Amino acid sequence: MPSSPRSPVNWLPRLVVAPSFIVSLLFIYGLMAWNGYLSLSASRILPNYEFIGLQQYLTLLESDRFRVAMTNMGIFGVLFVGGAMAIGILLAILLDQKVRGEGVLRTIYLYPMAVSMIVTGTAWKWILNPGLGLEHLMHQWGFERFQFDWLIQQDMAIYCVVIAGVWQSAGFVMALFLAGLRGIDDSIIKAAQVDGAGLPRIYWRIILPSLRPVFFSTLMVVAHLAIKSFDLVMALTAGGPGYATDLPATFMYATAFTRGQIGLGAASATVMLATVAAIVVPYLYSELRSKR
Amino acid sequence: MTLIQRAALTAIATTTLAVKAGEVEVLHWWTSGGEAKAAAALKATLQAKGHTWKDFAVAGGGGDNAMTVLKSRVVSGNAPAAAQIKGPSLQEWAAEGVLANIDDVAKAEKWDSLLPPAVANVMKYKGNYIAAPVNVHRVNWLWVSNDAFKKAGAKVPTNWDEFFVAAEALKKAGIIPVAHGGQNWQDFTVFESVALGVGGADFYKKALVQLDPATLNGATMTKVLDTFKKVKTYTDKNAPGRDWNLATAMVIKGEAGMQMMGDWAKGEFVAAGKTPGKDFSCVAAPGTAKAFTFNVDSFAMFRLKNEANINAQKDLAAAIMSTDFQEVFNLNKGSIPVRLNMNLAKFDDCAKLSSKDFVETAKSGSLVPSIAHQMAVPSATTGAIQDAVSQFWNDDKMSTKDAQAKIAAAARTK
Numbered sequence A: 001m002p003s004s005p006r007s008p009v010n011w012l013p014r015l016v017v018a019p020s021f022i023v024s025l026l027f028i029y030g031l032m033a034w035n036g037y038l039s040l041s042a043s044r045i046l047p048n049y050e051f052i053g054l055q056q057y058l059t060l061l062e063s064d065r066f067r068v069a070m071t072n073m074g075i076f077g078v079l080f081v082g083g084a085m086a087i088g089i090l091l092a093i094l095l096d097q098k099v100r101g102e103g104v105l106r107t108i109y110l111y112p113m114a115v116s117m118i119v120t121g122t123a124w125k126w127i128l129n130p131g132l133g134l135e136h137l138m139h140q141w142g143f144e145r146f147q148f149d150w151l152i153q154q155d156m157a158i159y160c161v162v163i164a165g166v167w168q169s170a171g172f173v174m175a176l177f178l179a180g181l182r183g184i185d186d187s188i189i190k191a192a193q194v195d196g197a198g199l200p201r202i203y204w205r206i207i208l209p210s211l212r213p214v215f216f217s218t219l220m221v222v223a224h225l226a227i228k229s230f231d232l233v234m235a236l237t238a239g240g241p242g243y244a245t246d247l248p249a250t251f252m253y254a255t256a257f258t259r260g261q262i263g264l265g266a267a268s269a270t271v272m273l274a275t276v277a278a279i280v281v282p283y284l285y286s287e288l289r290s291k292r
Numbered sequence B: 001m002t003l004i005q006r007a008a009l010t011a012i013a014t015t016t017l018a019v020k021a022g023e024v025e026v027l028h029w030w031t032s033g034g035e036a037k038a039a040a041a042l043k044a045t046l047q048a049k050g051h052t053w054k055d056f057a058v059a060g061g062g063g064d065n066a067m068t069v070l071k072s073r074v075v076s077g078n079a080p081a082a083a084q085i086k087g088p089s090l091q092e093w094a095a096e097g098v099l100a101n102i103d104d105v106a107k108a109e110k111w112d113s114l115l116p117p118a119v120a121n122v123m124k125y126k127g128n129y130i131a132a133p134v135n136v137h138r139v140n141w142l143w144v145s146n147d148a149f150k151k152a153g154a155k156v157p158t159n160w161d162e163f164f165v166a167a168e169a170l171k172k173a174g175i176i177p178v179a180h181g182g183q184n185w186q187d188f189t190v191f192e193s194v195a196l197g198v199g200g201a202d203f204y205k206k207a208l209v210q211l212d213p214a215t216l217n218g219a220t221m222t223k224v225l226d227t228f229k230k231v232k233t234y235t236d237k238n239a240p241g242r243d244w245n246l247a248t249a250m251v252i253k254g255e256a257g258m259q260m261m262g263d264w265a266k267g268e269f270v271a272a273g274k275t276p277g278k279d280f281s282c283v284a285a286p287g288t289a290k291a292f293t294f295n296v297d298s299f300a301m302f303r304l305k306n307e308a309n310i311n312a313q314k315d316l317a318a319a320i321m322s323t324d325f326q327e328v329f330n331l332n333k334g335s336i337p338v339r340l341n342m343n344l345a346k347f348d349d350c351a352k353l354s355s356k357d358f359v360e361t362a363k364s365g366s367l368v369p370s371i372a373h374q375m376a377v378p379s380a381t382t383g384a385i386q387d388a389v390s391q392f393w394n395d396d397k398m399s400t401k402d403a404q405a406k407i408a409a410a411a412r413t414k
Helices: A008-038 A055-062 A064-095 A102-114 A117-128 A134-140 A157-182 A186-194 A199-210 A212-227 A231-236 A248-258 A262-291 B003-020 B033-048 B061-075 B089-095 B103-108 B117-122 B146-152 B160-172 B184-209 B219-232 B244-253 B265-271 B307-320 B323-333 B349-364 B379-394 B400-410
Strands: B023-028 B052-057 B082-084 B131-138 B141-145 B176-178 B256-260 B280-284 B292-301 B367-369
Touching: A008 A262, A055 A262, A064 A102, A064 A157, A064 A212, A064 A248, A064 A262, A064 B379, A102 A157, A117 A157, A117 A231, A157 A212, A157 A231, A186 A199, A199 A212, A212 A262, A231 A248, A248 A262, A248 B061, A248 B379, B023 B033, B023 B061, B023 B307, B033 B052, B033 B307, B033 B323, B061 B082, B082 B307, B089 B292, B103 B307, B117 B131, B117 B292, B117 B349, B117 B367, B131 B307, B131 B323, B131 B349, B141 B146, B141 B244, B141 B265, B146 B160, B146 B256, B160 B176, B160 B184, B160 B219, B160 B256, B184 B219, B184 B256, B184 B292, B184 B367, B184 B379, B219 B379, B219 B400, B244 B256, B244 B265, B280 B349, B292 B307, B292 B349, B349 B367, B379 B400
Parallel strands: B023 B052, B023 B082, B176 B256, B292 B367
Antiparallel strands: B082 B292, B131 B292, B141 B256, B141 B280
16 A cells, blocks of 8 residues: 555654754754854954954964874874774784684774773873883883884874874774674685685685775774874873874864864864865765765 | 732842842862862851852863863853953953953952052953952972982072083982973973073063064073073983973982972972972072062952842952961962962961062062963963974974074964
């Protein structure tokens, strides 16, 4: 029986979805638009609506600190996403070899995800501190020449943030890929083995390509972790030494909330949004289109 | 009497009562031991006058969290009676038109004669009082470990040449000469003491309060920056990211010789059971004995609508400046009273020295606002200069000339 336009089957789903749609429209897109407007205003410690055009963006372009923050975002984004994915996939493949004690190993690798970024940041702050952590330990063990003081070097400190971030997220990537790997039919692998393909070749040419959807969703999750990284930097370096490990998010926080420059903070938030959109939108577009 | 009449009478009675006793809501971040005791003292004073105290403590982030909450409250038209705001931020808030004029309290209590003009000016917007000052922290202190100095045979420095002689001696004795925490505000704190010591109070005022471009680009500034960078060579390499109290702990234990930090560091020494004069010494940072960088905490008074609450707010302002509260609060906080001519019998030697210098420098005009603690210039400018200074401290490849240009450029931030 075809349902009439009045039947609940037609309007009920829309009604159920409507509240969350309105809420997200208002509190996500509405606030984005408000932020966009603030970035064109002369707002100081409180929002005001005196329109000053693109002045805040010009200030932002001239700011050394913001340039450092954007560069760091690039370095951190690429290395963090790349590192977490590479290590995660490798761990998943190794665990997939039906090793003994897999359950224990899986838990160990996944555990970093269970602690918050603040804990990760603080723990690595101690580990990487030359007078307290790894370097100190190596010296005590007799390796007097051992040196690992990236955390206190201006041009290397950002890589410490990458290390801590990858440590936290690689296990999560592993779990997702492991689930994907388990979903692959054994007979495909057997068929390939009969055809004489080696294990690396099977993974590279057959299994990983069939994990494309897993790859896509993992990348989305890890990429957004990279962009919203704020707590990790705050706990690990607090943006230091100087402002060498500032990220756009910490820059935005400092200007908008501690320095009474809400307009400038809003402008940096808009730039962040635009950067993210420039990467994510084409990717989403190509992924969603190819599924059709 | 009918029921309605009775109800009306009760209503009148309640309103008349309410006009006398109001409610004060106070936003602060005094949540740790001594500070919480101080806040409780203020609460008791107001309750004695019949007002209700509504505590609005937001801990964390050195006040950043509290400011975020305050902004949302003010934007939604629901400001507290008073909030802990200091320095030129007071002017920024007043410019938004949300602060109340408390001139009548100030006049009745004679604040103009009780506060040094340099401090009073910070509390005023366009000539009217908008805030009540609570305490004075002196920032240009040098904390010295007497044990370490004895071991190294060094003399407590009074100028920068002696400072480096002492530092060299400490280094030879295997002691870290300067305890430092490499966080940008601590770098900046050291910088301002160096600027004051090398350049003097007039230079400090011109360069870091008036932000005069010629002074910032001048030869004295170059010398300040060179000295500042030289101090770094006497810090240990684990300094980056260290909290200030951990650096103080190094001086307490005698692992390090000295630290440049405001007088809140004294609390750490006292808590560790050390006595000023015997175990440690508090002296003015090198070359700054005749000057004083002040960091004054204050309560901004917000514009309120309810008559009773306004009365309570005025009582609060008066209570903050009262001798009782100034004494109790500052004994707990480690600072000194902002009110002049008070009996300091209960205070320790460091506080007495601080207070003596406070009075003397107020007269001689070398009482200057601390730039590292947001007392001198608006927060955006302070932040930009702090970035430049901290970058210079941390980047060993940056030349003094580049740093000077960067600082001068940062000073133009509005």
